[in-house]
Amino acid sequence: DDAPYIYRTTDYGATWTNLTPGTNGIPADYPTRVVREDPRREGLLYAGTQYAMFVSFDDGAHWQPFQQNLPGTPITDIQVVGSDLAISTMGRSFWIMDNVTPLRELSREVAAAQAHLFQPRDPYRLRYNAGGAQAGAPQTEPVYPPPGAMLDYYLAQEHAGDITLDVLDARGAVIRSFSSAGEGQQQAGGQAMRGPFFAQRGTPRLGKSAGMHRVIWDFAYPGPVDPATGRAGGNGPLATPGRYQARLTAGGWTATRSFNVLNDPRVEKDGVTQVVLDEQLQHTLKVRDAVSEARQTLHRLREAKRGRAEGSDPRRRLDALEAQLATASGGGIRYPQPMLVAQLEYLYNMITSADQKLGRDAFERYEELKRQLDGIKQQLSTLVEDRGTP
Numbered sequence: 547d548d549a550p551y552i553y554r555t556t557d558y559g560a561t562w563t564n565l566t567p568g569t570n571g572i573p574a575d576y577p578t579r580v581v582r583e584d585p586r587r588e589g590l591l592y593a594g595t596q597y598a599m600f601v602s603f604d605d606g607a608h609w610q611p612f613q614q615n616l617p618g619t620p621i622t623d624i625q626v627v628g629s630d631l632a633i634s635t636m637g638r639s640f641w642i643m644d645n646v647t648p649l650r651e652l653s654r655e656v657a658a659a660q661a662h663l664f665q666p667r668d669p670y671r672l673r674y675n676a677g678g679a680q681a682g683a684p685q686t687e688p689v690y691p692p693p694g695a696m697l698d699y700y701l702a703q704e705h706a707g708d709i710t711l712d713v714l715d716a717r718g719a720v721i722r723s724f725s726s727a728g729e730g731q732q733q734a735g736g737q738a739m740r741g742p743f744f745a746q747r748g749t750p751r752l753g754k755s756a757g758m759h760r761v762i763w764d765f766a767y768p769g770p771v772d773p774a775t776g777r778a779g780g781n782g783p784l785a786t787p788g789r790y791q792a793r794l795t796a797g798g799w800t801a802t803r804s805f806n807v808l809n810d811p812r813v814e815k816d817g818v819t820q821v822v823l824d825e826q827l828q829h830t831l832k833v834r835d836a837v838s839e840a841r842q843t844l845h846r847l848r849e850a851k852r853g854r855a856e857g858s859d860p861r862r863r864l865d866a867l868e869a870q871l872a873t874a875s876g877g878g879i880r881y882p883q884p885m886l887v888a889q890l891e892y893l894y895n896m897i898t899s900a901d902q903k904l905g906r907d908a909f910e911r912y913e914e915l916k917r918q919l920d921g922i923k924q925q926l927s928t929l930v931e932d933r934g935t936p
Contacts, residue, residue, distance in 0.1 A: 550578040550595060554606055565602075571609025572600050581606075582624045587650040592631060594621025599633070603652065616641060629667050644691045648698045648758070656700065663794040663801040664698040670808045671765055671787055673901065694764040695805065697792050705754040705796050713763050714791040721767055721785065726752040749780070754796075763792075765807065767831070770894070771838040773845035783830040783898050786823040810901075818901045826897065826904055833894045833912055836919060840887045843923055844871045850930050863929055867922055886922070890915050 550566035550573075568574025576595040584590035589605035592612070599621050601612035620636035629650075631643040648664040656662045672693040697711060705726075713722040728751040753759040765785045768778030787809040793802045809820065847868055854861035874882040884892065893915065897908050 548575040548577050550576050552578050552581050565606030579621055580623050592624050594624050596620045645696050660702045661796050661799055662700040663803055665803050666695055666697055666805040668806040668808055669695045670810055672810055692762050694762040696760055696762055698760045699794050700758050701756055703756045707797055709752055709754050709796040711752055712793045716789045724752050724761055726754040770834050773842045783827055786827050813901050822903045830897055836916055837890045837894050840890050840919055847926055886918055
């Protein structure tokens with residue numbers, strides 16, 4: 547008997563209604579294995595069958611396919627865990643459908659709207675590697691969802707212009723922006739000491755086609771500026787726990803939703819409190835800006851060298867300044883002495899690599915390197931303003 551059998555009772559079992567007659571979404575030859583109701587939204591049902599998964603928003607009166615990227619395999623059990631679905635299959639192991647929060651908000655009004663920004667769930671501020679296969683392998687998606695705030699939105703039809711999604715702090719200042727005109731993420735892989743690794747680099751590009759879209763804000767501020775492009779790069783410091791807003795803009799339409807970023811309780815148990823994280827962020831932003839200044843200073847210096855003749859006094863003075871900024875390369879030197887740009891980058895990487903209470907040396911080293919940078923910038927300005935003899 548391959549017929550599906552899901553029944554509903556509203557009078558404690560005195561009478562029953564068949565929810566799977568074979569004509570309302572679940573085919574007549576798809577035997578059902580499991581059905582669960584969402585604990586947060588009454589009437590939202592998830593059904594696992596012999597061949598696929600289905601969802602109902604009206605207590606089983608109608609069903610829709612909910613296969614997503616699940617393989618074609620029997621769905622033997624489903625558990626709603628928080629806002630995730632834990633799914634067991636026959637022969638294809640366990641699967642987790644991450645963050646079904648938008649389903650709880652979905653309604654006829656939302657479906658009829660031209661655009662909708664869903665209420666984000668409150669994410670925990672976590673650090674971990676999402677993992678994944680090597681670039682070029684058959685499966686290059688991360689094994690786990692990347693850490694961050696999942697921001698979901700819906701467009702009834704493809705938007706003609708660009709759309710933007712801004713993340714704002716509690717004071718309303720924009721700390722991160724995503725756009726449909728962005729460069730998007732690139733897959734990067736390589737060989738580390740413990741084996742091959744895979745990672746996503748760059749800022750996600752917003753989708754603007756009709757339908758549902760999800761972008762993940764990785765809690766990061768913009769990283770140091772690349773002087774060649776004038777744009778901020780990756781590896782930005784992480785935002786601290788607190789209240790944030792997501793603002794979606796499509797033409798003249800805009801919507802804003804507030805959410806909380808929660809501290810990792812394991813980190814807090816180790817003494818890394820809100821105060822510690824706030825202090826770390828403020829200092830890291832200073833060091834990040836110093837890295838940007840140093841890179842831009844080096845870029846400006848090299849541009850200035852192009853107008854100076856080899857062997858001239860101004861050129862020799864510029865070369866001397868460059869030697870203080872840039873680590874030497876080539877010439878058979880295997881381990882050159884790191885110079886100012888590299889020293890600032892090293893300091894930045896050290897204080898952003900983990901949630902930690904910064905030691906006194908992190909502040910003292912920054913002050914020392916910043917004084918050196920300010921001195922070089924002053925000398926460079928003098929040389930550039932005083933053209934002298936080319």
